[in-house]
Amino acid sequence: MSPPEVRTFDDPAALARAAAEDFVGLASDAAANRGRFTVALAGGSTPRLMYSLLAGPPWRDRVPWDQIEVFWGDERAVPPDHAESNYRMAATALLERVPVPPRCVHRIHGEASDLAAAAREYQAEIARVLGVPADGPPPAFDLVLLGMGADGHTASLFPGTTGLEERRRWVVSHRVPSLHTDRVTLTLPVLNRARDVRIFVTGQDKGPRLRQALAAPRGETLPVQRVAPDGGRLVWLVDRAAAGVPATASRS
Numbered sequence: 696m697s698p699p700e701v702r703t704f705d706d707p708a709a710l711a712r713a714a715a716e717d718f719v720g721l722a723s724d725a726a727a728n729r730g731r732f733t734v735a736l737a738g739g740s741t742p743r744l745m746y747s748l749l750a751g752p753p754w755r756d757r758v759p760w761d762q763i764e765v766f767w768g769d770e771r772a773v774p775p776d777h778a779e780s781n782y783r784m785a786a787t788a789l790l791e792r793v794p795v796p797p798r799c800v801h802r803i804h805g806e807a808s809d810l811a812a813a814a815r816e817y818q819a820e821i822a823r824v825l826g827v828p829a830d831g832p833p834p835a836f837d838l839v840l841l842g843m844g845a846d847g848h849t850a851s852l853f854p855g856t857t858g859l860e861e862r863r864r865w866v867v868s869h870r871v872p873s874l875h876t877d878r879v880t881l882t883l884p885v886l887n888r889a890r891d892v893r894i895f896v897t898g899q900d901k902g903p904r905l906r907q908a909l910a911a912p913r914g915e916t917l918p919v920q921r922v923a924p925d926g927g928r929l930v931w932l933v934d935r936a937a938a939g940v941p942a943t944a945s946r947s
């Protein structure tokens with residue numbers, strides 16, 4: 696496998712600007728070539744700045760908002776107005792500030808008392824919108840945005856969780872012992888079908904796992920190492936703090 700494509704930035708702000716530009720390009724290409732752009736957003740805090748940049752100039756007016764279908768890569772077991780909600784983070788940073796049609800915003804129902812049912816319903820929603828049978832192979836999102844935790848998790852695929860081994864379902868709910876909570880998450884079969892995947896990693900605390908992930912892309916020790924799109928393009932966007940690159944040096 697060719698070495699992963701890694702773009703290193705001076706700081707999170709530079710990364711967010713580049714990520715916003717990348718998003719505009721991918722969205723425009725998909726809308727022009729396929730009539731729409733299907734994206735699964737990342738949760739956590741890292742993408743927040745990029746989402747907020749997309750809601751303003753010069754990026755806002757270059758995105759075909761009326762041709763976008765918005766999904767999430769994972770969700771916490773909380774209602775949509777909860778401070779921990781991945782939906783809420785993206786809604787407040789971006790979706791409430793741009794003209795994406797509400798019918799095109801497809802959130803995971805983390806508030807459900809039965810998260811396994813919520814996962815099944817989300818798979819059915821993905822199938823309906825992307826126009827494929829819900830019991831067949833996973834469809835290809837145009838873009839999947841991901842982060843990485845300091846333990847090497849991505850989406851809500853944490854080390855040792857059952858969803859990490861899922862080979863058939865596209866969406867599952869599972870217990871995350873390290874957090875003492877449940878999560879709903881996309882699984883590797885659907886993540887690895889995406890046309891484009893971007894993984895954002897910033898901060899010194901993620902350095903050891905990032906270097907481990909990049910040193911052995913197929914190491915498959917860490918969940919994030921198992922993100923390897925079949926035919927799609929994976930690009931890591933990292934800052935110098937996470938990459939351990941001294942302030943005086945820089946890489947492409």
Ligand code: 6PG
Nearest residue numbers: 738739740741842843844849850
């Ligand atoms: C979540 C995300 C998760 C996140 C990483 C990094 O629900 O938290 O899906 O995978 O991307 O934990 O989180 P930060 O961006 O907050 O460091």
